[in-house]
Amino acid sequence: QVQLVGSGGGSVEAGGSLRLSCAASGFTSGSNCMAWFRQAAGKERGGVATIHTVGRSPTYADSVKGRFTISLDNADNSVYLQMNSLKPEDTAMYYCAARFSMGWPCPITDEYKQWGQGTQVTVSS
Numbered sequence: 001q002v003q004l005v006g007s008g009g010g011s012v013e014a015g016g017s018l019r020l021s022c023a024a025s026g027f028t029s030g031s032n033c034m035a036w037f038r039q040a041a042g043k044e045r046g047g048v049a050t051i052h053t054v055g056r057s058p059t060y061a062d063s064v065k066g067r068f069t070i071s072l073d074n075a076d077n078s079v080y081l082q083m084n085s086l087k088p089e090d091t092a093m094y095y096c097a098a099r100f101s102m103g104w105p106c107p108i109t110d111e112y113k114q115w116g117q118g119t120q121v122t123v124s125s
Helices: none
Strands: 003-007 010-013 018-025 033-039 046-052 056-060 068-073 078-083 092-099 119-124
Touching: 003 092, 018 033, 018 092, 018 119, 033 068, 033 078, 046 068, 046 078, 056 068
Parallel strands: 010 119
Antiparallel strands: 003 018, 018 078, 033 046, 033 092, 046 056, 068 078, 092 119
């Protein structure tokens, strides 16, 4: 059974940093796309960053380039999102996602099949 468990959200002031973690289990393929999405109140869910479990090849939404870094630990199938220079507009529920048996680069659009439960990030001005 595939399970994605996200954690690490919280409340910070603008300019601060947070690191989100996603613990993944139950994978049956070694070639997978992992991603972080976010959904702010009243808005549609959108892609933030992606990474491939073999080819890496990280991709980012324009709004977070240079501030966010996605990384992967293959040893335990964990995916991380380091968020620096946070802005109030980064406030959202953040979700980790996965799609199995997929090549790279990974899509940053909503084509993912497995989703974590979400972790809230709130950035105050």
